Structure formats: structure tokens, C-alpha cells
Amino acid sequence: MQDLVQRIYGAGSRFHIGDIGWELASVPPERQAGWRIALWSDGDQDVAWGWIEGNGLLLVVDPARPEVAGEVLDWFREETGPAVQRLTSVLESETHLIDAIEKAGFVLEHGRPYYTHHNITLDDLGTPVVPDGFTLRHVRADEIEKRAAVHRAAWSDVAPSKMTAEAMAAVMSTWPYRPELDWVVENSDGVFVASALIWLDEQHRAGLVEPVGCAPQYRRLGLGQAVNLGALHALKELGGVEARVCPRGDDGYPIPAKLYQSIGFRPGLRTVDYVGQKLDL
Numbered sequence: 001m002q003d004l005v006q007r008i009y010g011a012g013s014r015f016h017i018g019d020i021g022w023e024l025a026s027v028p029p030e031r032q033a034g035w036r037i038a039l040w041s042d043g044d045q046d047v048a049w050g051w052i053e054g055n056g057l058l059l060v061v062d063p064a065r066p067e068v069a070g071e072v073l074d075w076f077r078e079e080t081g082p083a084v085q086r087l088t089s090v091l092e093s094e095t096h097l098i099d100a101i102e103k104a105g106f107v108l109e110h111g112r113p114y115y116t117h118h119n120i121t122l123d124d125l126g127t128p129v130v131p132d133g134f135t136l137r138h139v140r141a142d143e144i145e146k147r148a149a150v151h152r153a154a155w156s157d158v159a160p161s162k163m164t165a166e167a168m169a170a171v172m173s174t175w176p177y178r179p180e181l182d183w184v185v186e187n188s189d190g191v192f193v194a195s196a197l198i199w200l201d202e203q204h205r206a207g208l209v210e211p212v213g214c215a216p217q218y219r220r221l222g223l224g225q226a227v228n229l230g231a232l233h234a235l236k237e238l239g240g241v242e243a244r245v246c247p248r249g250d251d252g253y254p255i256p257a258k259l260y261q262s263i264g265f266r267p268g269l270r271t272v273d274y275v276g277q278k279l280d281l
């Protein structure tokens with residue numbers, strides 16, 4: 001799945017290899033029970049994949065092979081059955097997918113939460129600053145428990161986080177994770193209170209920031225900015241020239257986009273949602 005994402009990566013593509021690394025590794029196997037993933041190949045080249053979670057589909061299709069998108073959508077219908085209201089979302093630039101999705105009878109639906117790609121080049125980054133008593137650094141490979149704990153803390157006010165040390169260990173052993181790009185802010189007691197992980201696609205010299213978080217009691221101190229900037233500087237040192245992050249773009253969850261824009265990320269393409277017609281049987 002990452003090979004195909006990397007091969008077709010560009011400004012108009014939905015996913016970065018880091019999206020797949022994070023999404024696959026951060027969810028423990030027992031919570032993947034309802035997932036179905038299929039890959040389409042032509043000879044030794046992968047040309048498409050589909051990933052069903054519940055009634056939703058994520059799909060990646062080589063733009064040079066647009067006809068395969070119809071096969072992925074047929075598989076989606078067969079796997080979910082005609083009585084299910086199927087959902088899918090794509091980046092607005094993925095016209096080869098949109099054509100096939102509309103041909104399969106899906107209609108554009110407004111009003112759902114969506115994501116907006118935000119982009120930054122690394123030539124003019126600000127300097128990360130943390131208040132007295134805090135330390136900014138990257139994690140070490142053996143700090144799995146602490147790394148999982150800061151993720152749980154940061155996401156605890158959204159919903160109880162299911163992040164475990166085992167899942168974080170899986171993330172930290174997933175290609176192309178590297179601890180030099182996994183940054184944290186540590187308080188004076190040695191507790192991690194903010195984090196930002198960047199995934200580097202060396203072929204495209206492009207980073208993906210995913211995920212970012214700050215524990216609720218430490219917010220609005222500039223730690224989110226500092227930990228992002230620390231990780232972005234490290235990305236540049238490792239050869240990166242640009243980075244992407246994909247926060248929500250709708251008004252229902254606006255704060256992360258404000259954080260990223262405050263350090264220089266600029267909004268670009270957004271995701272759009274399509275709903276399949278449910279048959280009354």
C-alpha cells in the first residue's frame with residue numbers, strides 16, 4: 001500500500017506513506033476486525049488498493065490506470081451489500097476517482113467533516129521556543145511507554161484514547177518511522193506533555209506531520225508550535241524540503257488548523273465526501 005502511495009505521490013494525491021504507516025500501525029489488531037483491504041496488481045506493479053472500514057471506503061488508484069477505480073468500487077459494493085449506505089471520500093483533485101465514483105452512482109454530500117491539506121516549505125522556519133522548565137527534543141527508541149502516554153493525554157479530552165504501549169511500539173517499528181523525527185516537550189518532572197511525529201518520504205523529500213498533540217493542562221503555552229517546529233527543523237536536516245499536515249477544515253474542529261497556520265502552513269486541497277445510493281430491498 002505504501003509502495004503505491006509513494007509511486008503516485010504529488011501535490012494532488014491524498015495520501016503520504018506516513019498516513020498509511022500511522023493508520024495501520026496505531027490501531028491494534030483486535031480493533032482491525034471489521035477491516036477489509038484488497039490490492040490490485042498488474043504483473044509486478046501494484047495499481048490500486050481499497051480499504052473498507054464499516055460502511056466507508058478509502059481508495060488509492062494509479063491515475064495512469066483510472067479504469068481500475070471501477071473495480072475497487074464494485075468490490076466495495078460486493079463486500080458491503082446493497083442495503084448498506086456506502087460512503088467514500090477523496091481529495092478534490094483526484095478526478096480519476098471522482099469520475100468513477102460518480103459513474104457508480106455516488107453523489108457529492110456537503111456538510112460532513114472534511115480535511116484540508118496544509119503545506120509548508122522548510123526554507124524559512126521559525127525558531128522553536130519553550131517556556132522555562134520545559135525541554136524540547138526527539139524521543140529515544142526505548143521511550144515507548146512515555147510516548148504512548150503523551151498521545152493518550154493529548155487526545156483524552158476528545159474521547160478516551162485507545163493508544164497503548166503495544167500500539168506505539170508497532171508505530172515505532174513501522175517504515176519509515178524514525179525517532180529523530182518524533183519530537184516531544186518534556187516537563188521538569190520528565191513527563192512528556194506535547195508531541196509531533198513526522199514521517200519522511202525520502203524519495204520525494206516530503207514530510208507528513210501525523211499526529212500532533214498537547215496535554216490539555218499545558219495548552220496555549222506555545223508547546224504545540226515548538227514541538228512542530230522542532231520536528232520540522234529535524235526534517236530539514238534529514239533532507240526534507242517540504243511538509244504536509246491534514247487537519248480538519250470544517251468549523252466543527254478548527255483549532256489544529258489554527259496551530260499549523262500560526263507556524264506557516266498554508267491551506268490547500270480538501271477532501272470531499274460521496275454517498276452511495278442505498279437500495280430498498
Ligand SMILES: CC(C)(COP(=O)(O)OP(=O)(O)OC[C@H]1O[C@@H](n2cnc3c(N)ncnc32)[C@H](O)[C@@H]1OP(=O)(O)O)[C@@H](O)C(=O)NCCC(=O)NCCS
Pocket residue numbers: 154155158194211212213214215218219220221222223224225226246247248255256258259260262
Ligand atoms: C491542537 C493542539 C496540539 C494545540 O496545542 P497548543 O500547545 O495548545 O498550541 P499552541 O499553544 O502552540 O498554540 C499555537 C497557536 O494555535 C492557535 N490555537 C491554539 N489553541 C487555540 C484555541 N483553543 N483557540 C484558538 N486558537 C488556538 C493560536 O493561533 C495559537 O497561537 P496564540 O496562542 O499565539 O494565539 C492541542 O489543542 C491538542 O492537542 N488538541 C487535541 C489533539 C489534536 O486535535 N491534534 C491535532 C490533530 S490534526
